[in-house]
Amino acid sequence: MTGVIEDYANNENPNVGFEHLSKAMTDDYHTYKQDAINLEYDSSDSAMTEEDFKKKWQGKYNTELVGNGGYLISAQDNGKVEVTKCNFIKHLDQEASL
Numbered sequence: 001m002t003g004v005i006e007d008y009a010n011n012e013n014p015n016v017g018f019e020h021l022s023k024a025m026t027d028d029y030h031t032y033k034q035d036a037i038n039l040e041y042d043s044s045d046s047a048m049t050e051e052d053f054k055k056k057w058q059g060k061y062n063t064e065l066v067g068n069g070g071y072l073i074s075a076q077d078n079g080k081v082e083v084t085k086c087n088f089i090k091h092l093d094q095e096a097s098l
Contacts, residue, residue: 002083009081032057036066 011017
């Protein structure tokens with residue numbers, strides 16, 4: 001997992017890095033994080049409201065943490081990122097961790 005995070009953060013092509021990162025997430029978690037990003041940055045009339053977001057995800061993820069950081073960002077603002085340790089909160093099997 002550390003290699004996936006470093007690839008995402010340090011990849012010269014952010015789209016390629018994000019594609020690799022997305023493959024390391026479950027589909028639900030990827031959708032949750034996309035919804036969270038859109039909640040913060042999408043100001044269009046069709047944007048999801050905070051209430052809708054909480055209704056959709058509150059049973060599966062801690063929606064109180066949205067907007068408080070914690071999502072991986074690219075190295076464009078940080079220089080080279082090196083991950084020294086990765087502790088899984090819950091290990092599901094060889095193919096999926098959360």
